[in-house]
Amino acid sequence: MITHKKFPNDFVYIEIENSSAKAKIALQGAHLFEYKRVGEEDILWLSEISDFEKDKAIRGGVPICWPWFGFNEDKNLPQHGFARTSMWEFVSSDEVSKGETTLLFRLVHNEQTLKIWAYKFELELKITISKELKMELKSTNLDKKAFKISQALHTYFNVSHISEVVIKGLGKKPYLDALTWQKEMQDGDISFDSEVDRVYQEVDTNIVLVDKNREIKIKNTNSSSAVIWNPWIEKTSRMSAMKEGAYEHFVCIESANAFDDSRVIEPKKSHTLIAQIF
Numbered sequence: 001m002i003t004h005k006k007f008p009n010d011f012v013y014i015e016i017e018n019s020s021a022k023a024k025i026a027l028q029g030a031h032l033f034e035y036k037r038v039g040e041e042d043i044l045w046l047s048e049i050s051d052f053e054k055d056k057a058i059r060g061g062v063p064i065c066w067p068w069f070g071f072n073e074d075k076n077l078p079q080h081g082f083a084r085t086s087m088w089e090f091v092s093s094d095e096v097s098k099g100e101t102t103l104l105f106r107l108v109h110n111e112q113t114l115k116i117w118a119y120k121f122e123l124e125l126k127i128t129i130s131k132e133l134k135m136e137l138k139s140t141n142l143d144k145k146a147f148k149i150s151q152a153l154h155t156y157f158n159v160s161h162i163s164e165v166v167i168k169g170l171g172k173k174p175y176l177d178a179l180t181w182q183k184e185m186q187d188g189d190i191s192f193d194s195e196v197d198r199v200y201q202e203v204d205t206n207i208v209l210v211d212k213n214r215e216i217k218i219k220n221t222n223s224s225s226a227v228i229w230n231p232w233i234e235k236t237s238r239m240s241a242m243k244e245g246a247y248e249h250f251v252c253i254e255s256a257n258a259f260d261d262s263r264v265i266e267p268k269k270s271h272t273l274i275a276q277i278f
């Protein structure tokens with residue numbers, strides 16, 4: 001069942017529930033901010049004090065960083081691009097089978113986006129809500145010139161406690177440490193006892209999030225980069241819409257095309273970044 005809902009301030013979202021799972025998606029940013037399988041804990045973390053407000057990114061869920069990931073060279077432009085704060089169109093939904101529903105969202109260039117980024121484009125997000133969560137982000141170049149994008153499905157995973165978390169699948173992978181801007185090599189699995197902000201490259205296998213009582217697998221397609229982020233104590237106090245101690249309850253594992261894995265899209269061509277979470 002699909003229901004159109006809004007918060008008291010008219011911030012609109014879609015709620016979808018089938019026999020496998022329940023999810024909520026805001027039209028601003030096509031931002032999935034809840035995904036819960038029947039009988040299980042939330043897969044996604046959402047800040048208790050997140051904004052649900054026009055032009056402000058939701059803190060948690062799956063923000064879409066597009067058409068650039070991280071800072072822009074032009075410091076007046078927003079971090080992580082404009083897709084997460086733009087209003088998307090809800091195009092259609094389809095009940096593929098019992099317990100599997102797809103939803104399609106679209107963002108097309110407009111006067112505002114052309115002022116920030118001078119290219120004509122179509123961006124589509126297809127979300128499959130089933131026992132597995134699948135997100136397919138398709139970028140199409142509608143312009144006469146090629147463009148280059150970097151992007152991420154910036155997924156915040158809900159965890160029991162950050163000290164219980166181990167991330168597998170990135171051992172022996174090179175990464176860019178965004179805290180020092182040095183290139184490093186991952187030695188073994190990842191665990192957390194301080195701030196981590198890294199862009200892994202050459203990623204070619206599933207990433208596994210091991211928590212106290214569950215394991216979540218992340219399979220990325222058309223992507224060879226993944227971002228791992230936890231702000232730890234001090235950075236949390238400087239983040240918008242994050243309560244003290246929030247860092248204990250999430251880790252971001254982001255399906256990306258970032259830095260060396262940025263993609264050039266020729267006119268009339270598309271590129272689809274896919275993340276499957278199961």
Ligand code: TA6
Binds near residue numbers: 154
């Ligand atoms: O993906 C990690 C990161 O780029 C961090 O550097 C951190 O700033 C985070 O994203 C959140 O960014 P935001 O703009 O949502 O506050």
